[in-house]
Amino acid sequence: MNASTPTVDEYDIVVIGAGISGIGAAKYITEAFPGKRVVILEGRANIGGTWDLFKYPGIRSDNGLHTFGYEFKPWTDPDAIAEAPKIVNYLQETLEEFDLNRLVRFEHSVQRASWSSEDARWTLDVTTPDGDRRISANWIFAGTGYYRYDEGYTPQFEGREDFRGDILHPQHWPEDYDYSGKKVVVIGSGATAVTLIPSMLNHAGAAAHVTMLQRTPTYVIPWAKVDSAALMFTKWFGEKRGYALTRFANIWIERGIVKAMRGFPKLARAAIRRVNIESLPQGFDVDTHFNPPYDPWDQRLCLCPDGDFFEALSDGSASIVTDKIERFTETGIALESGEHLDADVIVTATGLNMRLLGGIELDVDGDPVHLPDTVAYRGTLLSGIPNLAIAIGYTTSPWTLKISILCRYFCALVAHMDAFGYDSVRVEADPAMERRPIVDLSSGYAQRAKDIIPKQGTGLFQMSMSYQQDAKILRGPLLDEALHFSSRADEPHRLPAPANEAIHA
Template sequence: MSEVLYEELDVLIVGSGISGIGAARYLSTESPSTTYAVLEARAASGGTWDQFRYPGIRSDSDLFTFGYEFKPWTDKKAIATGDKILAYLRETAAEAGVDEHIRYHHKVVSASWSSEQARWTVEVDRADTGERVVFRVRWLFGATGYYDYDEGFTPRFEGREDFEGQITHPQHWPEDLDYAGKRIVVIGSGATAVTLIPALAAGGAGHVTMLQRTPTYVLPLPSEDKIANLLPKIFGAERGYALTRRKNVWMQQFMYKASRRYPNAVRRFIRNTNARALPAGFDVDTHFNPPYDPWDQRLCMVPDSDLFRTISAGNASVVTARIDKFTRNGILLETGEELEADIVVTATGFNIKLFGGIAIDLDGRPLVPSEHVAYKGMMLSGIPNFAFSIGYTHASWTLKVGLLCEHFTKLVNYMDANDYDVCVADAPDMTTGPLLDFSAGYVKRSIDMMPRKGDAAPWAMSLSYIDDVRLVRHGSVLDEFLQFSRVDDDRTVVA
């Protein structure tokens, strides 16, 4: 590949999913003089919602909180299908002019910070032309999420090569997979599995079995929010949306706090709800009563009890057991039972890949994320002019992302107004712990490679949207930890 200097920009956003589009929209509207581009490795925008195409893909949060604060969700369904979410994201990008800034087929390979120049040099491979292009930018914004989009997680299963049927991972669902009349075993019990099972049954599968090692908390919710659909008629679209969003934020916070404070009561509530939705005599305690407390792992929401209705209709079943090995005809369990299958779906989770796998260095020193502490959940200690966005794990992802994108734009504007070139957060002198305090498998497998968090603001990873609104939206961009400087000065300016 030939290397050419392509262009200089103020901000380079990596990723055109929900975080990248959100960051770009705030720059477009709140900082119109800032030059920026959004780099997307794939051929289309939408991130997760464009790449993941498995049957039934949908949100597991209501769209009144999963959607952007500035863009009302107007569909009558609160729990939305993937195609509707994708259309919403692309409509948002078009309305804000963000789509004109997206460069497709641009895969970021490396990013190098020069303290002397106060610039990031970002090398990019273009899949459409075969060229390598270079950007020099003031700010780098990682909107890549934290999943490895190239490969999902699949445990090593003994005898897998002996299975004569088809094995697929939801992350790479074959477009031509014909499952009509087939016996399907879905390995896993998380959000992807509970989404797939009713969709596969409705799509004509002969029978679907959810094979899980450990149960997950599953809570049915109505797919339509009657109050949300009524409020816009009374108060108008924008005000009605804002009120619904506030209501649902409160409900999410209430459910989470109740789960942490009164885990046994919430466990009983979920169990009793499940028992009422399942056939008489169904073994709820074996299949839907986990050995851990609610919200130790994320609760799975099922719209209109679709999973339970599918089980009740006899089109799906649940088996809770450990896998011994794959066989020619299916899966042998440690109990000695064999589950026969034509198709096995490994809904076994994801791998983590921070910042899209970009090779990042500072003056030639490679970035090791675990050596740094997250500042406000959007910067890393000691790393100049680098921001990222990670949403909530216990509530709608976009609630946190929206606040971070808004705050990032304020930070860029502050630096412009004061002619600063460099912004860096000094490492705190405090006890630190894992960035994500969450027992999900993908988190535990990657805990050693992730940044750290502190035990007090602005270094703690708040789980409260209300607290984050105070800190990130209404709080100043200045504090004792954030330092600003100019490259033509010998001194560092402390805010």
């Protein structure tokens, strides 16, 4: 910060991030507490988070928007799997419809947040285009996502500097980049690669050919871009009721699919293999290119709308190679098998770098916070850190489902504190409790981050990846022995939990 004392702005609740989590949280918070001073701090110049940051061809949701959208605002576009511009428009409509635009402060990047128990407030150091500012608040709600916005993950490739073409990471795709008539190799087999490849083909200015180069196969299945049941429900019951019915049905259908696949992995693998065989030309080597070494939902499944990825492989405009990279060359990539892939453009769709809380430095009463030492409580509070909530969505279900149920708990907790005159709450976790990373997947990004992110434990300290399980965790009794409340006038102590006090959705 500058040597001069920054201006101090006072708020009750600071929401960090104007993406899908932050905007959703702001709606619930302002509705529950119309008298509180609320602000949304967005480090970038636009809303949308992920959906505004990524500019690569075809960037879209990997879930149906009837569950990915907010429960309080119907998704009315016919496309259930939608491209990023449509999602950003939906978020902008949400801001306008619920008068949230007035709360957003763009290019306000939080660098540090310091908690004072004496004052029962956070002090945030914020950089803005007009200079450094200081913000004071009783609560922080962090809707900052789970990865670094300033850099994606790219492994070290020998010979990278020798390649004479362009090397692009999807997270930093140049707008209006011209790949027409070029041979493209996409390194990676996740959702980004499965989205990119068909989007770069079969249109004016298309690539000459796109090759997916994967070290490890991924489960890929076709999925209807338009939800015919949603259209039927809307026609029969109207926009709001039709959306609610579609959302309810899809929540349970999606959960049933995940549970069935995890419960019967051999049958799930066989079913996916059958779908892949039916989606590709006769004789296609499915067992090499679509045969992951892990069970379904140990990592996320990839959806391709209306089978567009399989169509690109079937008509020859795209191909797939399963091999390991030996090195980059002047004209492409040399593989360990001895094969060489010619390329004009190499796309490193190799993943993300995880980071929670946007890299903000935290301290509590002057003691720095080390996030891996904290444990998530009910998926939102972190042990040892007062008055701070985070939003982390599901990995096996749409992200936004978590936000709705999590925000209800948050608002009920704040309302309870207001009613009883408490101005801070701190979670304490049993030191002997077994712990594991908060994102418990075998995916590369999760494995790379396991030593830098918070942990989860057991019981209410478990990071649920099921909406139905969260309904029990977050809609159950509001208070328990892990919560320690205090006010500036009193010594910290536990508040007895009424047996019948619960969160109602």
